[in-house]
Amino acid sequence: METIGIRKADIADIDRLQHISRLTFSQAFAADNAEENMQAYLQEAFSTEKLAAELRDPCSVFYFAIRNNDIIGYLKLNFGPSQTDIKDDTALEIERIYVLAEFHGKKVGQLLFEKALEVALQRGARYIWLGVWEHNHKAIAFYSKNGFLPFDEHIFLLGTDPQTDIMMRRDL
Numbered sequence: 001m002e003t004i005g006i007r008k009a010d011i012a013d014i015d016r017l018q019h020i021s022r023l024t025f026s027q028a029f030a031a032d033n034a035e036e037n038m039q040a041y042l043q044e045a046f047s048t049e050k051l052a053a054e055l056r057d058p059c060s061v062f063y064f065a066i067r068n069n070d071i072i073g074y075l076k077l078n079f080g081p082s083q084t085d086i087k088d089d090t091a092l093e094i095e096r097i098y099v100l101a102e103f104h105g106k107k108v109g110q111l112l113f114e115k116a117l118e119v120a121l122q123r124g125a126r127y128i129w130l131g132v133w134e135h136n137h138k139a140i141a142f143y144s145k146n147g148f149l150p151f152d153e154h155i156f157l158l159g160t161d162p163q164t165d166i167m168m169r170r171d172l
Helices: 011-032 035-045 048-056 108-122 137-145
Strands: 005-008 060-067 070-079 091-099 127-133 149-158 161-171
Touching: 005 108, 011 035, 011 048, 011 060, 011 070, 011 091, 035 149, 048 060, 060 108, 070 108, 091 108, 108 127, 127 137, 127 149, 137 161
Parallel strands: 091 127
Antiparallel strands: 005 060, 060 070, 070 091, 127 161, 149 161
């Protein structure tokens, strides 16, 4: 397989970020959720306005996984006040790691996770945390394999459907 590179995304990448965000989220969850809830979430969470605000947020950062100039996955990290649940200056949140379905099992998610770990260590974080849908068994296994342990739960609203996310943490 060709080399996969990781690069930081910026505001000039907004259209590509929106495309990969909507596509990978749909691939991951459409089969297990109502179409109207999926569409509502995709429109709200990945609107141009919302993504532009996230890209401009100094406490959030996106990275793309790239193969042959194609974006095949992405990562979103949050720090300090931009974290979704825990607002801990000594923590880093992985809000999103998504990879195109055709690249599952090819270590792309691992490369993105390793980038998150590198950023966390550079920032002096004491731990990394995230939320993962309780029915996303592959993701839970991936995070467990990478040293994350469950510590709490929170509700994630997909359209009008309240879903339970398992919150997981890895101390550094």
